[in-house]
Amino acid sequence: MKKPGAAYPPSPYSAPSRQAGIEFHTLSVLVDNESGVLARVVGMFSARSFNIESLTVAEVAHETHLSRITIVTSGTPDVIEQVRHQLERLVPVHSVTDLTLTTRAIERELAMVKVRGKGESRQEALQLAEAFRAKVIDATTESFIFEITGAPRKIDDFVDLMRPIGLVEVSRTGVAAISRGPAGI
Amino acid sequence: MSKQMTGAEMVVEALKDQGVECVFGYPGGAVLPIYDAIFGQNQVRHILVRHEQGAAHAAEGYARSTGKVGVLLVTSGPGATNAVTGLTDALLDSIPLICITGQVPTHLIGSDAFQECDTTGITRSCTKHNYLVRNVDDLPRILHEAFYVASHGRPGPVVIDIPKDVQFASGTYAFSRDIEHKTYRPQVKGDAERIKRAVDMMAKAKKPVFYTGGGIINSGPRASTLLRELVRMTGFPITSTLMGLGAFPASDRHWLGMLGMHGSFEANNAMHDCDLMICVGARFDDRITGRLDAFSPHSKKIHIDIDPSSMNKNVKVDLAILGDCAHVLDDMVRLWPAQAPQLDAQALEKWWQTIEHWRARRSFDFRNSSAVIKPQHAIKRLRALTRNHDTYVTTEVGQHQMWAAQHFDLDEPNRFMTSGGLGTMGYGLPAAIGVQLAHPQALVIDIAGEASILMNIQEMSTAVQHRAPVKIFILNNQYMGMVRQWQELLHGGRYSESYTDSLPDFVKLAEAYGGHGIRCSDPAKLDDAIREMIDTPKPVIFDCLVDQKENCFPMIPSGKAHNEMLLAALEDDAGIELGSVIDEKGKALV
Ligand SMILES: Cc1ncc(C[n+]2csc(CCOP(=O)(O)OP(=O)(O)O)c2C)c(N)n1
Ligand SMILES: [Mg+2]
Numbered sequence: 001m002k003k004p005g006a007a008y009p010p011s012p013y014s015a016p017s018r019q020a021g022i023e024f025h026t027l028s029v030l031v032d033n034e035s036g037v038l039a040r041v042v043g044m045f046s047a048r049s050f051n052i053e054s055l056t057v058a059e060v061a062h063e064t065h066l067s068r069i070t071i072v073t074s075g076t077p078d079v080i081e082q083v084r085h086q087l088e089r090l091v092p093v094h095s096v097t098d099l100t101l102t103t104r105a106i107e108r109e110l111a112m113v114k115v116r117g118k119g120e121s122r123q124e125a126l127q128l129a130e131a132f133r134a135k136v137i138d139a140t141t142e143s144f145i146f147e148i149t150g151a152p153r154k155i156d157d158f159v160d161l162m163r164p165i166g167l168v169e170v171s172r173t174g175v176a177a178i179s180r181g182p183a184g185i
Numbered sequence: 186m187s188k189q190m191t192g193a194e195m196v197v198e199a200l201k202d203q204g205v206e207c208v209f210g211y212p213g214g215a216v217l218p219i220y221d222a223i224f225g226q227n228q229v230r231h232i233l234v235r236h237e238q239g240a241a242h243a244a245e246g247y248a249r250s251t252g253k254v255g256v257l258l259v260t261s262g263p264g265a266t267n268a269v270t271g272l273t274d275a276l277l278d279s280i281p282l283i284c285i286t287g288q289v290p291t292h293l294i295g296s297d298a299f300q301e302c303d304t305t306g307i308t309r310s311c312t313k314h315n316y317l318v319r320n321v322d323d324l325p326r327i328l329h330e331a332f333y334v335a336s337h338g339r340p341g342p343v344v345i346d347i348p349k350d351v352q353f354a355s356g357t358y359a360f361s362r363d364i365e366h367k368t369y370r371p372q373v374k375g376d377a378e379r380i381k382r383a384v385d386m387m388a389k390a391k392k393p394v395f396y397t398g399g400g401i402i403n404s405g406p407r408a409s410t411l412l413r414e415l416v417r418m419t420g421f422p423i424t425s426t427l428m429g430l431g432a433f434p435a436s437d438r439h440w441l442g443m444l445g446m447h448g449s450f451e452a453n454n455a456m457h458d459c460d461l462m463i464c465v466g467a468r469f470d471d472r473i474t475g476r477l478d479a480f481s482p483h484s485k486k487i488h489i490d491i492d493p494s495s496m497n498k499n500v501k502v503d504l505a506i507l508g509d510c511a512h513v514l515d516d517m518v519r520l521w522p523a524q525a526p527q528l529d530a531q532a533l534e535k536w537w538q539t540i541e542h543w544r545a546r547r548s549f550d551f552r553n554s555s556a557v558i559k560p561q562h563a564i565k566r567l568r569a570l571t572r573n574h575d576t577y578v579t580t581e582v583g584q585h586q587m588w589a590a591q592h593f594d595l596d597e598p599n600r601f602m603t604s605g606g607l608g609t610m611g612y613g614l615p616a617a618i619g620v621q622l623a624h625p626q627a628l629v630i631d632i633a634g635e636a637s638i639l640m641n642i643q644e645m646s647t648a649v650q651h652r653a654p655v656k657i658f659i660l661n662n663q664y665m666g667m668v669r670q671w672q673e674l675l676h677g678g679r680y681s682e683s684y685t686d687s688l689p690d691f692v693k694l695a696e697a698y699g700g701h702g703i704r705c706s707d708p709a710k711l712d713d714a715i716r717e718m719i720d721t722p723k724p725v726i727f728d729c730l731v732d733q734k735e736n737c738f739p740m741i742p743s744g745k746a747h748n749e750m751l752l753a754a755l756e757d758d759a760g761i762e763l764g765s766v767i768d769e770k771g772k773a774l775v
Binding site (some may be wrong): 032035040043047078082085086089091094 | 305306309310313314315317319334366367368369492493494496497498
C-alpha cells in the first residue's frame with residue numbers, strides 16, 4: 001500500500017514541485033492578432049505565477065491576422081502541461097505546440113552588440129566577430145555594432161567575450177523557433 | 186435579414202434575438218444611448234438594481250436557476266469596477282454572463298476622461314473573454330459571439346465594452362442562428378476508447394465513489410438525469426461539492442451528503458478510502474481535497490471535465506476524459522449494461538457496510554435546545570415547511586451557508602445558488618432577486634448571515650420595486666460566525682473584529698424598504714414565524730436570533746486529510762483542545 005505523502009506526486013501548484021526537476025520548454029502559440037491578445041497571454045503567466053524566460057511575437061499571416069508567439073518557459077513537466085492548457089483556454093488562442101516535446105526544434109535569436117574600443121581591442125573584436133559569423137552593421141573610429149544570429153547560447157558566448165573588450169550594450173530579439181522536418185504546427 | 190440601426194439599437198436587437206427576457210442594470214453617461222433604445226420597447230425587461238455588484242449577482246442567480254445566459258448592463262468607470270466582484274464570482278463558479286459596459290468615446294480612450302477606466306484591462310483576468318468594440322460594424326458579430334463564448338465549453342462571464350460613439354454610430358445589423366466563434370470549439374464528446382476504459386475500471390472497483398460537482402448542473406438537466414441513471418445502474422455511492430448540490434437527490438440512499446471541509450463523515454471517508462474515484466464535473470478544489478499529499482491515497486481516479494486545464498491541475502488522475510458531462514454520462518449509461526454482470530458484489534456489499542458504519546456516526550447532528558434556536562434546527566424547519574412549495578434557495582457566505590448545504594436537502598438541480606469559488610458575502614440577496622424574476626411564482630429564500638446581508642442590503646429596494654417577494658432568512662448570531670469559529674480554532678479565541686456591534690433593527694429595516702419584517706428567538710414559535718414568512722406575498726426579512734456560539738462541524742482543518750475530521754460530538758465527549766488540532770503549517774493556509 002502506498003503511504004500518503006510518499007507516493008503521490010504533488011500538484012503543479014504545490015511548493016516542492018516548483019523547485020525540483022525544472023525544465024525549459026519552447027512553446028509556439030498561434031493567436032488572433034487582435035487588440036489585447038498579448039496582454040492576455042502575459043497576464044495569464046503572471047496571474048498564475050508561471051515563468052517567461054523569453055517571448056517574441058509577430059504577425060505571420062497578414063490576411064488572416066494570425067500572430068505567432070514563441071515563449072520559452074520553465075517549470076516542472078506538470079507546470080509546463082498546465083501552462084499549455086491555460087494558454088489553450090484563452091479564447092483567441094488557436095493552437096499551442098510544445099516544440100521541446102515534439103521535435104528537436106531549431107531556435108534562433110538575433111542580437112545587436114555595441115562594442116567600444118581603440119587599437120588592439122578593435123582588432124580582437126573583429127576577429128571574434130568573424131569566428132562567430134557576426135556582421136558589422138555600424139562602425140565609427142571607436143566603436144562597432146555587430147549583428148549576430150544563432151542559438152541563444154551562442155549569443156551569450158559572444159556577449160561574454162565582448163565584455164572585457166568594451167561591451168557597451170546589447171539588444172536581443174528573444175527566441176524564434178520552428179520544428180524540423182516537413183510538418184507544420 | 187439585415188437592418189440599418191445605431192449601435193445602441195443593435196445591443197437591444199441582439200438581446201431580443203438571443204431570447205433575453207431580463208437585463209439587470211444601472212444607467213450612467215456612457216450607456217445613455219442603450220438606455221434610450223431600451224426605453225422604446227417592452228420585449229427586454231430592464232431590472233434597475235441599486236448597485237452594479239447586485240446586477241452581476243442577480244444575473245448569476247438568473248443564469249444558474251434557468252441554465253440561460255445572465256445579462257447585465259452598466260456604465261463606464263465606477264459602473265464597470267462595481268461589477269468586477271460579480272464577474273470574478275461568475276468566473277470561479279463557471280456561470281455564463283454577458284456584461285455590457287459603456288465606455289468613453291473612442292477618441293477619448295486613454296486620456297483619463299471623466300468616468301474612464303481600462304475596463305478590458307481590469308476585467309481581463311476576471312472574465313472568460315472580453316471585447317472592446319472600436320467599430321460599429323464589428324458590434325453585431327461581437328454581441329452574438331459573446332453569447333456563444335459565455336455559454337459554450339466551460340461557461341463564464343464575457344464583457345463587451347462599447348464606447349459611446351460606437352453606440353451612436355449606425356451600421357448594418359444581421360443575425361443568424363448558427364453564430365459561433367471562428368476558432369473556439371470546445372470538445373463536448375468524450376473519447377470513446379477512454380470512456381470504455383472508464384467503464385471497465387468501474388466494473389472492477391471494490392470501493393468506488395462518484396464525486397460530482399457544478400459541471401453536472403452547467404451541463405443541463407439531462408446530465409442530472411443521466412447521473413441518476415448511472416448511479417442506479419451501478420449502485421455506487423455518490424457525493425458532491427457545494428456547487429453540485431441538487432444534481433443528485435439527497436433523499437436517495439446512494440447519497441452520502443456533501444464532501445469537503447464541512448462535508449459529511451461518510452462522504453469524506455469514502456473519498457479517502459475508495460479504490461476508484463469517478464469525478465464528474467468537479468475540479469479538486471482545495472476546500473474538497475484538504476491536504477493534497479494525503480488526498481485519497483489508494484484510489485485510481487477518473488476525471489470527466491470539459492476544461493482540459495482542470496485535469497491534473499491539483500491532483501494527478503489516472504484517466505482523464507475531456508468532454509461535456511451529459512455526453513460522457515450518456516455514453517457510460519449505454520456501455521454499462523455489458524459490464525454489470527462482472528461486478529464484485531461481495532466487495533461492494535462490504536464497502537456499503539463500511540459506509541453505513543460511517544453514516545451511523547450522523548456527523549451533521551447537533552445538540553438541539555428548547556431555550557435558544559440552534560441554527561441547524563432553523564434550517565431543518567425551513568426545509569420541512571417549504572417541502573410542498575416550488576422552492577429555490579440562495580445563500581450568503583459563512584456558517585449559515587454551510588448549514589444550508591448540510592441541512593437544506595435538495596432533490597433537484599438549479600435550485601441551490603451559492604458563491605462557492607469566490608465565497609462572496611453579499612451574493613445571496615441579489616442572486617435571489619435574479620432567481621425570483623426568472624421564476625415569479627416560486628418561493629425564493631436567501632439563507633443569510635447578519636453580516637453578509639448588509640453587504641448588498643440596498644437590493645431590498647430592487648426587490649420591492651420589481652415585486653420580487655424574496656425571503657431573507659437571517660441566521661443572526663451577531664458574529665461573523667465563520668470568522669469567529671476560525672479565531673476560536675486558530676487564534677486562541679481572540680475574537681478580533683468579528684463581533685458586529687450596532688446591527689440595524691432588521692424588522693424596521695424591512696419595513697423601511699417597504700417589505701415585511703419578522704423576528705423570532707423562541708424555538709417554540711419558529712414554525713409559525715416561518716409560515717408567516719412563506720405566506721407573506723412581498724419581500725420579507727426574517728431576523729432569526731440563533732445561538733451565538735454554535736460552530737459548524739464536521740470540519741477538516743486546513744492542512745489536514747479527509748480522515749482527520751473534527752466532529753461536533755468529539756468536542757464535547759473528549760474535551761479536545763481545538764486550538765491544538767491545527768498545526769503551524771495549517772494555520773498559514775486559508
Ligand atoms: C466580501 C467578503 N468579505 C469577507 C469575507 C470573509 N468572510 C467569510 S465568512 C465571513 C463572516 C460571515 O458572517 P455572517 O454573514 O454573519 O455569517 P455567519 O458565518 O455568522 O453565518 C467573513 C467575514 C468574505 N467571504 N467575503
Ligand atoms: Mg453571523
